[in-house]
Amino acid sequence: MKAAVLRNLKNILGKDHLLTEIEDRVTYSYDAAVLEPKTPSAVVMPKTREQVGQIVSLCHDYSIPITVRGSGTNLSGGTIPETDGIVLLTGCLNKIIEINEHDMYAIVQPGVVTAGLAAEVEKKGLFYPPDPGSQAVSTLGGNVAENAGGLRGLKYGVTKDYVMGMSFFDAQGNYVKTGSKTIKCATGYNLAGLMVGSEGTLGLIDEITLKLIPYPATRKSMVAVYDTIEQASETVSAIIAARIIPATLEILDNFTIRAVEDFSHAGLPVDAAALLLIEVDGHPVVVEEEGQKIKTLCKKLGVSTLKVASDDKERDRIWAARRSALSALAKLKPTLVLEDATVPRSRIPDMVNALQDVAKKYDLSIGTFGHAGDGNLHPTILTDKRNKKEWHRVEQAIEEIFDKALSMGGTLSGEHGTGLAKAPFLQKEIGLSSIEFSRRLRKAMDPKGILNPGKLTGVTPRV
Amino acid sequence: MKAAVLRNLKNILGKDHLLTEIEDRVTYSYDAAVLEPKTPSAVVMPKTREQVGQIVSLCHDYSIPITVRGSGTNLSGGTIPETDGIVLLTGCLNKIIEINEHDMYAIVQPGVVTAGLAAEVEKKGLFYPPDPGSQAVSTLGGNVAENAGGLRGLKYGVTKDYVMGMSFFDAQGNYVKTGSKTIKCATGYNLAGLMVGSEGTLGLIDEITLKLIPYPATRKSMVAVYDTIEQASETVSAIIAARIIPATLEILDNFTIRAVEDFSHAGLPVDAAALLLIEVDGHPVVVEEEGQKIKTLCKKLGVSTLKVASDDKERDRIWAARRSALSALAKLKPTLVLEDATVPRSRIPDMVNALQDVAKKYDLSIGTFGHAGDGNLHPTILTDKRNKKEWHRVEQAIEEIFDKALSMGGTLSGEHGTGLAKAPFLQKEIGLSSIEFSRRLRKAMDPKGILNPGKLTGVTPRV
Numbered sequence: 001m002k003a004a005v006l007r008n009l010k011n012i013l014g015k016d017h018l019l020t021e022i023e024d025r026v027t028y029s030y031d032a033a034v035l036e037p038k039t040p041s042a043v044v045m046p047k048t049r050e051q052v053g054q055i056v057s058l059c060h061d062y063s064i065p066i067t068v069r070g071s072g073t074n075l076s077g078g079t080i081p082e083t084d085g086i087v088l089l090t091g092c093l094n095k096i097i098e099i100n101e102h103d104m105y106a107i108v109q110p111g112v113v114t115a116g117l118a119a120e121v122e123k124k125g126l127f128y129p130p131d132p133g134s135q136a137v138s139t140l141g142g143n144v145a146e147n148a149g150g151l152r153g154l155k156y157g158v159t160k161d162y163v164m165g166m167s168f169f170d171a172q173g174n175y176v177k178t179g180s181k182t183i184k185c186a187t188g189y190n191l192a193g194l195m196v197g198s199e200g201t202l203g204l205i206d207e208i209t210l211k212l213i214p215y216p217a218t219r220k221s222m223v224a225v226y227d228t229i230e231q232a233s234e235t236v237s238a239i240i241a242a243r244i245i246p247a248t249l250e251i252l253d254n255f256t257i258r259a260v261e262d263f264s265h266a267g268l269p270v271d272a273a274a275l276l277l278i279e280v281d282g283h284p285v286v287v288e289e290e291g292q293k294i295k296t297l298c299k300k301l302g303v304s305t306l307k308v309a310s311d312d313k314e315r316d317r318i319w320a321a322r323r324s325a326l327s328a329l330a331k332l333k334p335t336l337v338l339e340d341a342t343v344p345r346s347r348i349p350d351m352v353n354a355l356q357d358v359a360k361k362y363d364l365s366i367g368t369f370g371h372a373g374d375g376n377l378h379p380t381i382l383t384d385k386r387n388k389k390e391w392h393r394v395e396q397a398i399e400e401i402f403d404k405a406l407s408m409g410g411t412l413s414g415e416h417g418t419g420l421a422k423a424p425f426l427q428k429e430i431g432l433s434s435i436e437f438s439r440r441l442r443k444a445m446d447p448k449g450i451l452n453p454g455k456l457t458g459v460t461p462r463v
Numbered sequence: 464m465k466a467a468v469l470r471n472l473k474n475i476l477g478k479d480h481l482l483t484e485i486e487d488r489v490t491y492s493y494d495a496a497v498l499e500p501k502t503p504s505a506v507v508m509p510k511t512r513e514q515v516g517q518i519v520s521l522c523h524d525y526s527i528p529i530t531v532r533g534s535g536t537n538l539s540g541g542t543i544p545e546t547d548g549i550v551l552l553t554g555c556l557n558k559i560i561e562i563n564e565h566d567m568y569a570i571v572q573p574g575v576v577t578a579g580l581a582a583e584v585e586k587k588g589l590f591y592p593p594d595p596g597s598q599a600v601s602t603l604g605g606n607v608a609e610n611a612g613g614l615r616g617l618k619y620g621v622t623k624d625y626v627m628g629m630s631f632f633d634a635q636g637n638y639v640k641t642g643s644k645t646i647k648c649a650t651g652y653n654l655a656g657l658m659v660g661s662e663g664t665l666g667l668i669d670e671i672t673l674k675l676i677p678y679p680a681t682r683k684s685m686v687a688v689y690d691t692i693e694q695a696s697e698t699v700s701a702i703i704a705a706r707i708i709p710a711t712l713e714i715l716d717n718f719t720i721r722a723v724e725d726f727s728h729a730g731l732p733v734d735a736a737a738l739l740l741i742e743v744d745g746h747p748v749v750v751e752e753e754g755q756k757i758k759t760l761c762k763k764l765g766v767s768t769l770k771v772a773s774d775d776k777e778r779d780r781i782w783a784a785r786r787s788a789l790s791a792l793a794k795l796k797p798t799l800v801l802e803d804a805t806v807p808r809s810r811i812p813d814m815v816n817a818l819q820d821v822a823k824k825y826d827l828s829i830g831t832f833g834h835a836g837d838g839n840l841h842p843t844i845l846t847d848k849r850n851k852k853e854w855h856r857v858e859q860a861i862e863e864i865f866d867k868a869l870s871m872g873g874t875l876s877g878e879h880g881t882g883l884a885k886a887p888f889l890q891k892e893i894g895l896s897s898i899e900f901s902r903r904l905r906k907a908m909d910p911k912g913i914l915n916p917g918k919l920t921g922v923t924p925r926v
Contacts, residue, residue, distance in 0.1 A: 004906055035609050100807070102704060102809035103809050131776055147649045153646055157646075160653065174896040175896055176896055177893050178893065180874040181806075181872050182805045182806060182808075182837070182838050183616055183617060183620075183839075184612045184621055184834075184838070184839045185876070186611075186612070186660055186876045186879060186881070187876045187881055188892070188893050188898075188919065189657065189901050189920075190659055190660045191900070191901070193623065193655075193656025194653060194654075194657040197649055197652065197654070198652060206758075241565060279574055281747045286746045286749065340649075342647050344563070344566040344644050346565035375647070376645070376646075392517075396823050411647075412650045413650045414645060415649050418651060426650065429650055430641065431638075433638055434640050437654070438654070444904060444906070444908075457651075
C-alpha cells in the first residue's frame with residue numbers, strides 16, 4: 001500500500017484507529033467460512049460518518065479495495081479482504097440513534113450488535129425478530145449486508161423484512177438516502193431492498209432504519225424427542241400442513257444432539273434419533289391452542305416424549321443449547337463446513353433423506369440441524385481440510401447438496417449469503433443472464449471494482 | 464414509427480394483437496393521474512413469454528420506448544407512454560401458474576387481477592393481503608411495478624412484503640431470474656427487491672412468486688362516528704399507542720362521507736365530522752379483545768356512536784362504500800387530484816390539521832380520507848384544471864402538502880409511486896446524490912433509455 005494512502009488514512013483517523021501491524025492485519029484475514037485467508041494492507045476503525053466518507057473517497061482515488069467487517073461471523077467468505085485492500089471495522093459505529101416507540105422503528109449505526117438492539121427494544125415492549133445464530137456478537141450492518149436469517153424466519157421473516165430505509169456511501173463516496181420511517185414508501189427506487197444482501201459490493205452502510213413490532217405477549221417452548229429422524233421431519237411437514245406457524249421450529253439429529261449435550265450439558269436426550277425444538281408465541285389463548293395442536297400432531301407421528309418448558313429459565317436453557325450447536329460441532333474436528341442450502345418447507349423430509357444419502361455416498365460425518373420450519377437446514381460436515389482425499393469428497397458432497405436443493409425448487413443459500421463460497425455455483429440457480437445483469441449493475445455502481453471484490457457475482461475485473 | 468418495426472411487431476404478434484388505429488392508441492394515452500396524455504405509436508398485446516422477449520429485443524434494436532400497462536389505474540402517470548413508443552398490455556398474460564398450499568406461495572403472470580388472485584387463494588384457506596383501492600381491476604404486475612399499498616398496510620404490509628421472486632426481461636431482452644420459492648433466500652442480489660417499485664424502468668416482469676399466509680380465522684368491522692375530525696385522528700393515535708394493530712384503520716372526513724353516501728347509499732351518517740372504519744382480524748379471542756379495547760379508546764376520545772357490523776353482508780357494504788370513495792369524489796368536479804404523501808403514523812393528527820390549513824390558505828375543496836393507521840392519508844383536491852387561476856393554487860397546495868409531510872419525517876408517496884407526477888419533487892426527499900445514484904443504475908441497465916422514459920428518476924436522455 002502506497003505511503004501516501006497510509007498517511008492520508010492516518011490523517012483521517014488518527015493513529016489509534018489505523019492498524020498496520022502484521023498481527024492486527026492477520027486477525028482480519030479470515031472469517032467463519034472455510035476459505036483461504038488473505039491479509040489486508042491495513043485495518044481502519046472509523047468513528048464518524050464523515051470519516052467513512054473520507055475513507056471511501058480516498059480508496060476510490062487510489063483504487064484501494066474496501067471490505068467492511070462487523071464481527072466477522074460470515075459463513076460465505078464475505079468478509080475476507082483483498083491483500084492490497086483495507087478492512088473497515090464498524091465496531092466504533094455502534095450507536096442506537098433512535099428507538100421510536102410510537103411509530104415502532106429504530107435507527108442504528110451498522111456496528112450495533114443484533115442482540116443489543118433486541119434487548120433495548122424489548123425494554124420498551126417492542127420486538128426486533130431477526131435472530132441469526134450469531135446474534136450475540138453479529139452486527140446489524142453485517143445482518144443487512146448478508147440478509148441474515150435466523151431461527152424465527154418462518155413466522156417473522158428475515159432481515160430484509162425489517163429494513164425500512166437506510167443511508168450509505170456509494171463507491172465514489174457520494175451519500176445516498178433511501179426508504180423512509182413510514183410503513184409505506186413508494187418514493188424513488190427501493191434501493192434499500194437492493195442493498196439488503198448486497199454483501200458490501202454496492203456501498204458502505206451508514207444508518208439503517210429498522211421496523212419493530214409489539215413484543216409477543218407470551219410464548220411456549222417444547223422439546224419433542226423422536227426415535228427416527230423421518231418421524232421428526234414428517235412432524236415438521238404436518239405442523240406446516242395444519243397452517244400452524246410456530247415462532248421457531250428447529251430440528252437436531254442424533255449427531256448434533258450428542259455434540260450439543262457434550263458442550264452445553266442442557267440435559268438433552270443423547271440417545272434420541274432426532275429432536276424438534278418448537279416455540280409458539282403470541283396471545284396466551286392462541287399459544288395454548290397452537291401448543292395443543294402441535295402436541296396432537298407430534299403424538300400422531302410417533303413422538304417418544306414431549307416436554308414443555310415449565311418456565312423461562314428452562315426455555316432459555318433449551319435455546320442456549322440449540323444456539324451452541326455450531327460451537328459444539330466445531331470442537332469435534334479440525335474443519336467444519338456449515339451449509340445452508342434451503343428447500344420449500346414441505347420438502348424437509350426429502351432433504352433430510354437426501355442428506356443421509358450424501359453422507360453415506362461420500363463416507364462423511366454430516367450433522368444436520370437447523371431451521372426445519374422454513375426449509376433451511378444446516379448440514380454440517382466435519383472434516384480435516386489437510387486430508388486432501390477426504391476434502392475432495394467434501395467438495396463433491398457440497399455440490400451434490402446444492403444440486404439436491406435446487407432439484408427440489410430450493411436455493412443455494414437461505415441465509416449465509418453467496419460471498420466467495422457460493423459465487424462459483426450461482427449460475428446453476430439463476431442462470432448466466434441473471435449473473436450478467438448483476439455484474440452490469442455492479443460495474444455501473446462501482447466502476448473501479450473496489451467494493452468487496454470477488455464476492456457475490458464472482459470475480460470482476462478491477463480498474 | 465418505422466414500417467419495419469410495425470411489420471416486425473405484426474410478425475411477432477399476429478394482426479389481432481397489434482393495435483395501430485388512432486381510437487385504440489388514444490385509449491392508452493393516459494392513466495388515472497391528472498397529466499397530459501401522450502398517444503403511443505402502437506399498442507401490443509402479447510400472449511406468451513416468447514413474444515414479450517421478441518418485442519423487447521425489437522424495441523431495443525430500434526430504440527423504441529416501451530411502457531407496460533396493466534389496467535391503467537396508475538395515479539402518478541406511470542403508464543403514460545411516449546408518442547414514438549409502444550404500450551405493452553399485460554391483459555393476455557393473465558394466468559395463475561401455481562398456488563402452492565403447502566409452501567404457501569403463488570406464481571402468477573403480470574396480468575392477473577389482484578382481487579382475482581385473492582379470491583382463488585381464499586378458496587384454499589390462504590390470504591394474499593395487499594389490497595390497493597383498485598384491486599378489483601388492478602393487475603399484480605402493476606402492483607409490483609408500483610409497490611402498491613392498500614387498506615391493510617398497517618398490519619400486513621405492502622406488495623413488496625409479498626414478493627419472493629420473479630423473472631423479467633431486461634432492456635436488451637435478456638431473461639433474468641431472481642429470488643426463490645423458499646422463505647429464506649440469500650443467493651445473488653435481491654433483484655426482486657429492486658424491481659418492486661421500479662415502475663417499468665428496469666425490466667418487463669414475466670412471472671412473479673408471491674408469498675401467501677393463512678387466511679385469518681375471523682374478523683370484526685366497526686364504524687366510529689365523530690363530531691370533530693380531531694377526535695377521530697386522536698383515536699387513531701391512541702389505538703396505535705396501545706400497540707393494537709388493526710387489519711385496517713381508515714378515516715373519512717365529512718366531505719368524503721357525503722360524497723360516498725351520495726354515491727353508494729350505504730347508510731353513512733352524513734352529518735358526522737369524521738368516521739373511522741376499523742377492522743380487526745385473527746383468532747376469535749384476539750379479535751374480541753382488540754375490539755373491546757378499541758371500543759374503550761373510542762369512547763374515551765369522545766366517539767358519538769360506534770357500530771359493529773353484525774354480519775359479513777353489513778361488513779362488505781361498509782368496505783364497498785369506503786372503496787367507492789375515489790369514484791364518488793371524482794363525480795363532483797371535472798378534475799380530481801388524489802395525493803398520497805405519507806407521515807409516520809403518530810403524526811396523523813398533525814397531518815389532518817395541516818391539510819385543513821392548506822385547504823383554507825389556498826381556498827380549495829380538499830376531501831381527506833385514507834389509511835390513517837399507517838400514516839397514509841389521501842388528501843383529494845377537487846377542481847377544474849381549465850380554471851387556470853385555481854389550478855395554480857392547486858399546484859401550490861400540492862407542493863405545500865409534500866413539504867408538510869417531509870417536515871414530519873414522512874415521504875412524498877406512500878403507495879402511488881413517483882412516476883411523472885412526483886419525479887420533479889424527488890430531490891426534496893432523497894437528495895441529488897441519491898437521484899444520481901439511481902440514474903446511474905438505470906442508465907447501466909437500460910443504456911438506450913427505452914424502458915418507460917421520464918418516470919421515477921425524471922427525464923433521462925434517450926439514445
